[in-house]
Amino acid sequence: MSESTEKKMVRLRSSDGEVFEVEESVAKVAKTLQDMLEEDCADAVIPITCVRAPILTKVIDYCKDQVMISSSSSTTNNPNERTEQERKAWGQKFMEGVDSSTLCELLVASNFLNIEGLLNLGVDKMVSMIQGKYPQEIRDMFNVVNDFTPEEEEEIRNQNAWAFERDPYYKKRSSSK
């Protein structure tokens, strides 16, 4: 009996219809789900309408890891406790190989599910992806359309021309004039 309460399972359905069964403690890492589960509706399949299956898998991985850390930190001498550095390294590894579109989806998911730690990881990753990039590179990365008129773009660049000095894309444009 006690075992069944310990391992209460929750089912989550991704936007593309896949159903994931996870322990309640894992689902509760997501504040949105936690609030919901506290209202006692754990037997239903919870639709996560804005998250696709591959993304939800990643989110669940993250939640599982959080559960592992917190459960072990209550015991003394726990081998899973991480130092600041290890946490950072773990976060980097977790985000390793995540491409820009997956990252966007992860951000939306962690935002929707209200998982602050994952959101922060995602934003840090995003900032590091943008770091050192020029506008066109950022556009390519995130599928953003440049909707400036050439005059507007010129003006923006001129406001802080120093930042664009080594922009290869920009040089090409200005020399073609």
Next chain:
Amino acid sequence: MASRSKLRPAEWRLRETMVAFRHKTGNRETPLISFALKGRFFCLMIMASSIMKLPRDMISLIAEHMTDPKDFVNARAVCRDWKSVFTTENYSLLSHGWKSVFKDRIPRGEMPWLMLAEREDSDVRSFFSPSTLEVYDLPFPELWHKKIAGSAYGWLVRMGEDKEIDLFNPLTREQRKLPPQPTFGYDTSEWSAMEIRDRFLAKVILTSSPSKEDCMAIAIYPLERTMGAVARPGDEVWTTVGGERDWRMFQDFINYKGIIYTIDFHGWFGMFDLSSEPKGIKLGRLPALSRDEDRWNYWDRYNKYLVEVSGDLLVIVRRYYSAHDSSELLYDDEFMFPEVAIRYRTLLFKVYKLNQLEPEVEWVELKDLGDYSVFVGQSTSFVYKVSGGSWWKRNCIYFTDNGFDFISEDNLCLGGHDQGIYSLEDGSIQLYYEGENVVSSRYKRGEIGGATSPLVSGASFGRSEAAALQGAGETDPRGCEPLCLNFWAWLDALQNY
């Protein structure tokens, strides 16, 4: 009850939960969260289908986390949507936007750049970004042949040979006038215009951003006597604080919780009422550092700075090696100009926290600044909270040169060489910039009065420990010439675009 809840579609419940949650967290500032809570289900589904388009709130969260102005500027140029996020006054790069990221009481200025010495025949100034290790060359005719006597809140304090002193914002190019040098009432009749420019102001501290009405500039002058004077932007004259005989040898001032505190060379800590007739009260002394501290001969072996770190007032004590005759001068083969000797270099720092003010001032030594790093030197001292993933080192003291060398018969020494990163953890000093424009080309050419080998500073000391190169706007009390101009500057900007 249970059966009823089974009948309710899970979507409905989830939505209800979210509405309830929104009420609970209605005051949360995180734009992202509020986005999620405001979302209706159909909205979220639409979002899911065009998932590649980042929600606006997500973009603003990225904007808040961005630490390099160059990235910020580039992101602005991506598209209209991004421009509208990376621009509002909420995200003026250095004054507002960061508050949500660095929630502690930080006097702002999270983004210091090192401004390098001026060039000989060009009004281009180089800025070194310690976070990206890049040097940016920006044209600044406004800074041409100016002494920079300090920086704070994204503004620079500049002084020209015309004796005019003002505040200048390098990004918005705004200016705020301060009273001119003759209104200090200090006799400089025998000084040349260049001397006045280069060795009159030792340092100018701002008590708040010049865009605020209560901003005051506190000047420490002249270099070797370090008296204090205060003025507000727009004032006609500088008002002496402490009096020439009563209290001088000031080393730093700070606006701490609305009150102006100071620390002087002898370790006296006190407060000032600068409202109309400046009055100062000595409150207590720092614990003596060593026996030689009080001896006049060694007065230049310590420098002290005041800084506020997460609500606490700290005194940062900087200890120098300091030569008092030519046999003690330092040489180093790795100098940029090996023939030049220098008189001093920083050995170590100590940090004291103000533990209590009453009934008497009490200090405790701090060995660890936690996630904070402190910037001291020629600018208004400030603190930076190092967040995860940042390039900045935590628990460090970033220092620039605000000492000055002197000329002996055989040796010419100039300031500007003593800078680096001091780690409180292991006491090591690391160089952070070692490149061009460390010193003004005028010195390299030897245009310094009477000196045969002109020269200049700049060097790295030894292999593992180091002090860095950079000019500092300091000069010899006995009449040597100007030094290079530089300081920490950080950009307040973008808010006016």
